[in-house]
Every structure is written in structure tokens, then in C-alpha cells.
Amino acid sequence: MQRTRNILFNSCFAFNALLVFMLVFEQKLSIPAWLQVAGRAHPLILHFPITILILYIGWTLIFEKKQEQEQSVSFGDILLLLAAVTASITAVMGMILSREAGYDPETLQWHKWTGVAVALLTSLWYYFKKSINSHKWLHWSAALVTLFVIVFTGHEG
Numbered sequence: 001m002q003r004t005r006n007i008l009f010n011s012c013f014a015f016n017a018l019l020v021f022m023l024v025f026e027q028k029l030s031i032p033a034w035l036q037v038a039g040r041a042h043p044l045i046l047h048f049p050i051t052i053l054i055l056y057i058g059w060t061l062i063f064e065k066k067q068e069q070e071q072s073v074s075f076g077d078i079l080l081l082l083a084a085v086t087a088s089i090t091a092v093m094g095m096i097l098s099r100e101a102g103y104d105p106e107t108l109q110w111h112k113w114t115g116v117a118v119a120l121l122t123s124l125w126y127y128f129k130k131s132i133n134s135h136k137w138l139h140w141s142a143a144l145v146t147l148f149v150i151v152f153t154g155h156e157g
Helices: 002-024 033-040 047-062 070-098 105-127 129-133 136-156
Strands: none
Touching: 002 070, 002 105, 033 070, 047 070, 047 105, 047 136, 070 105, 105 129, 105 136, 129 136
């Protein structure tokens, strides 16, 4: 199980590095036609990280007092890691899709940056999970900020 977590976390790190690279060199990117298909799948998979994050927040709300149990902590960790990985993949696919024509530039700009923020926030939340969860107010602040950014991103998209 630990090996799977390491693979998922390293994949998440790689997708976030790719995401930052795509943001920095956005104007110089030329997406090949065969890769644009992956970008067009963005609307298909974007609901996974949203759902998994809401499940994670619900899980921690229900089992917050029972975190001594190893199984509940482990399941919560897996949910947050899956949310981070799927958010990063979704953001990369969205960046690929944004290079196509036909979108309002101002709306696209807000949607793009907040989508990247969701991916980076969830990844940082997973990485610093132990220190964030040690302070109840910090945990709920992270949850509320992430939910707000998700709602804003969806509204702008």
C-alpha cells in the first residue's frame, strides 16, 4: 500500500511540475493534434477531483473524533491523495484544451488559474496533511478555501 501511495504522490508531483511548466511557457506551447484529444477529455474527468474532495471533507467531518483508528486515517489519506492526483491530471488536460480556439479569453484566464490553484492546493494539503490536521481551525480553513476555489472555478468554467 505504501508503494502505491508513493507512486501516486510522485505522479502528482510530476503532473504539478508539468502544470507549472505549461503555465510559464504557455504562449510558446504548440500542442500536437494527437495530444489535443487528451485535452478534450477535460470536461469528462473534471468531476472526479471535486467528488473525491467532497468525500474527503465529509469523511473527516464524520470521523474527525475517531482519527486514532488507523483504518479511518488511512482511508482519509487515500481520498485526499486521489483528489490531488486527479485534480492535477484534470488541470493539465485543461491547459491542453485551453490552447484550442473558441473560448472567451477573460473567462478562460480565470478558469485556468483557479483550476491550477485547486490542483496545487490539494497537493499541498496532502503533503502538509499532518501539520494541517493538528490544528482544527487550519484543517477547516483549508477545506473551506479549497471548496470556495472549486466553486469559483466551476462558475468561471
